[in-house]
Amino acid sequence: MxxxxxxxxxxxxxxxxxxxxxxxxxxxxxxxxxxxxxxxxxxxxxxFISSEDIDGTNYDSTKFYNSFAPFYELGQKAYYAFLGGEEKARNDYLQFINVKEGDKVLEVSVGTGANIRFLPRNAEYYGLDISLGQLKQCEKNNKKYNLGLKLFWGNGEMLPFPDDSFDVVYHIGGINFFNDKKRAIGEMVRVAKSGSKILIADETEKVAKFFEKIPYFRGPFKNRKEAITAPVDLLPPNVKDIKVTEIRNGTLYCLEFTKI
Known part of the structure; x- marks a missing residue:
């Protein structure tokens, strides 16, 4: 192994x-x-992390995802049914990255690995998540769908990869609740090669206001100290071609940029 x-x-x-x-x-x-x-x-x-290392908002979100992990994909499929099907719904944001043959691709907060199933198979995929529960589900999918995905338990704010390693880096869902969003974004940029496309997407304030009213789902949302916006102000200086697009009727922002 x-x-x-x-x-x-x-x-x-x-x-x-x-x-x-x-x-x-x-x-x-x-x-x-x-x-x-x-x-x-x-x-x-x-x-690259232990349960004792997880605190703050990282703890709140990890606790939620660990408990919800066995039902996560079922919930996603039910939700995506209202958006025209899972493939269409995931392509809403995956359209903003371009995976080419032989590319090394990193998904930060890989979850159950569902996004990988809708990307080209002729690339090399790496996935990291802070939720061990999600990673266990991801490993099941890895074997079920023969994804060839290399998985790591770690914190997106401290990635276990060398500088300039990946052709594509992306993160879908979760950065709104990282302890240190700026550091996490800096890490994504650090491990990307020069010229690489980076995508960060997450729920907007519109969604946060909805979920904070629902008892089971409110955990990650209830303690936010400010309204959720695309973290453009946290980007490091060595990026260009910055663009923010809101999709799904303003419920998801997609922040895309390129490492210089």
Whole structure:
């Protein structure tokens, strides 16, 4: 399984040092080649975070997604039925990225991996999520649909990938509730190659106001301190071609830009 991890595509999210593989005879680990810090590999998924590391709004959203994970796809399919079907609904935002043959593609907050099913298969896909519950569902889909997706448990604010690694980087849903949105965006830009397209999409304030009134779904929305807007003001200076588009009757914003 370790051989499938592509070590050249991984690094310590804190130091950005290279990682090597180590084993105690029972378990395998990824180890920082300079500091010796170890990261467990659980059921083939490298773990760059622990439950104890998750706090703030990250904790609130992770708690929700972990509990909702077994029903997430069923809920999504029911919702998308009102939008003309799942493929059409996902293409509402996937149209803003262009995956070409051989591209290395990263989805931050990969969830159950459903987006990957509607993208070209002739690319190399990587997915990271802070919700272990979602990742477990994603691994099931990975095997079911033969996606070839490489999965990682980690925080989008500290990505375990080297600089300039990916041809396409995107994030759909969730950044509204990150502890540090600016840092997360900076990380997406850091790991993208020069000239790469980056897409960030999430619910608008219109949706937040609706969900905060519903007991089960209100958790991630109820503690926001300001109205939700596309985080254009948090973009680093090394991006260009910035564009914001609202889709689905103003319920989802799509922020697209290119790394210089």
């Amino acid at each position: 370790v051989n499938d991890l592509c070590l050249e595509m991984l690094c310590n999210p804190s130091t950005h040092n290279k990682l090597i593989v180590d084993s105690n005879g029972i378990e395998e680990f990824l180890v920082d080649s300079s500091t010796g810090e170890r990261f467990a590999i659980k059921e083939g998924i490298p773990s």
